[in-house]
Amino acid sequence: MPGRVARLLLGALFGAFMLFLYGPTLTITILSFQGPDGGLTFPMNGVSLHWFGRLFQPQAVGDLGAAMTRTLLLAAMVTATTVVVSLAAGMAFRRRFAGSTVLFYLTVASLIVPSLLVSLGIGLMFNLMEWEPAWYSSAFGAQLTWTLPFGLLIMFAVFNRFDRSWEEAARDMGATPWQSFWHVVLPIIAPSVVGIALFGFTLSFDEFARTLLTAGSGNTLPLEILGMTTTVTTPVLYALGTVSTAVSFLVIGGALIGMRLMRKRRGI
DSSP states (O other), X not given: OHHHHHHHHHHHHHHHHXXXXXXXXXXXXXHTTBOTTOOSSSSOOOBOSHHHHHTTSOOSSOOHHHHHHHHHHHHHHHHHHHHHHHHHHHHHTTSOOTTXXXXXXXXXXXXXXXXXXXXXXXXXXXXXXXXXXXXXXXXXXXXXXXXXHHHHHHHHHHHHTOOTHHHHHHHHTTOOHHHHIIIIIXXXXXXXXXXXXXXXXXXXXXXXXXXXXXXXXXXXXXXXXXXXXXXXXXXXXXXXXXXXXXXXXXHHHHHHHHHHHHHHHTTO
16 A cells, blocks of 8 residues: 555656646647737637748748748758767777877867857857858857767767677678678667767757857847747747647657668568
């Protein structure tokens, strides 16, 4: 009996935590379906898709369509670069080389430097070099200082317990180093590579501090939302939150489906 009570209490505590964690998102999702005359609070004034339609219309302040496009393109660039560089670095760090320790600590150090200082430093560098900051250059580099360390740490953990005998078996059968990597190593570590891609996308998609002083005149979605909250007081922001959350879930769902298809193809 005491064990059952303890399980019930722990279950209730977990349920309360999940409600605290996802309650705001659920509230925003519900309020995004307000009627045309609805406001930002309960009770709802009708139910409609009016505010989702307003997302694609000119706003009083800002351009949500362009901001969303920039954000998705930037997230795709950051994701691809993070995956490629992390995978290459993971392979390289399997063997010691001159400067590897210094390079490792320099990479990880960007995690402990305040995000705003990273943004400020990159913005000042572009200013001193008389380069025009933009979301596709300075903001891209700033976000990589956030995503690459996570990707590298994942790759280090994966290769730390990787059985090299699989590669040796492939070499014994006449495979070249590239064939060994492509047909043996990459299929085994594919779930970790997908995880790095998800990390890169999600960290870039909602990154604010490292983009604040590096995006130039083209705002990303988080910066656009910040500007709108000071002037716009309509449920269009809730609709935007619902759409962005749906995009995140679609990306995660697509990654999970891709992993399942890869495992099915390998016969696991």
